[in-house]
Amino acid sequence: MTSTPGREEKDVFAAYLTKNHLKRSEQREVILDAFLRSARHLSVDDLLQLVQKRRPDIGRTTVYRTLKLLQAAGLAQELELQGETRFEREYKRQHHDHFICKSCGAIFEFSSPEVERIQDEIADGLGFVIEGHRHHIFGLCRRCAARPPRDGVRGR
């Protein structure tokens, strides 16, 4: 019966810290909170900006370090999209993959149990044990496909 949004993740993080003899801090709380409230797929800079709106004194280094912790705690996942590093929430989220629009930078998520199944079959054939996968499709989203291409437009 969690009520506050992100409550569960915050508990998980607290437990992670305790278990590893680490300490809670104002900074870590602000960073986690910003991460949880944020849109998906943030860059380190995106997150830093969000964080600094509330606490301008929090440094980039701390954001990097906290993101590592969040990953270790299973709350965040790193993504390499078109050469850019991004982070998204991971906790209790269904596995999914990404479409990336090369024109406007929009990111769409999708998932396909069928693809997962085929993957498993192929892996079995090779005797390969799957731990994870990344499946990125890039191209043009509906809007950009409809729109006449404008050079050099590459949003985030």
Add this chain to the structure above:
Amino acid sequence: MTSTPGREEKDVFAAYLTKNHLKRSEQREVILDAFLRSARHLSVDDLLQLVQKRRPDIGRTTVYRTLKLLQAAGLAQELELQGETRFEREYKRQHHDHFICKSCGAIFEFSSPEVERIQDEIADGLGFVIEGHRHHIFGLCRRCAARPPRDGVRGR
């Protein structure tokens, strides 16, 4: 009727250079040749070493620059595998994706028309125009899955 291995690629490269008012050079030939003879999935360092076996005076910068040309000419493709940048041959190769063994670093290729088809269907549903995709599966290869895990062993 090409006979020399890589003959075709070399011709393509020569044509690319001519078409773009670029010049041939000993260095570019050595680098392309090393690239074509090499195993798949080389890092810049791998390639540099191969090249320097024959011509120790060729610099890293030139390898970077030549790889850009090879990509532009459609001969090489860049791959981001587990945070490492690698290059593989692209010319007239069937599209394929990769399994990466996290323990020994081995890379296996696979392809699945079925997965491609499902992808297309999903993209259609979103009105998305696919330009390409990257599908990486990581886990343990047959040998490493059978072997007791040894800490810290992470080959290339």
Add this chain to the structure above:
DNA sequence: GTTCCTGCAAATCCTTTGCAAGTTC
């Protein structure tokens, strides 16, 4: 009080760029 955190500056790593000298056309 001890251990852990934080922010800064400095260090790394990978890749690109400026430039003077050498090559190719």
Add this chain to the structure above:
DNA sequence: GAACTTGCAAAGGATTTGCAGGAAC
């Protein structure tokens, strides 16, 4: 000779690390 290439050193961008001072336990 004009235009392009090369290798070096320096610059860049992203991320990590050393360290002294500050906070949590």
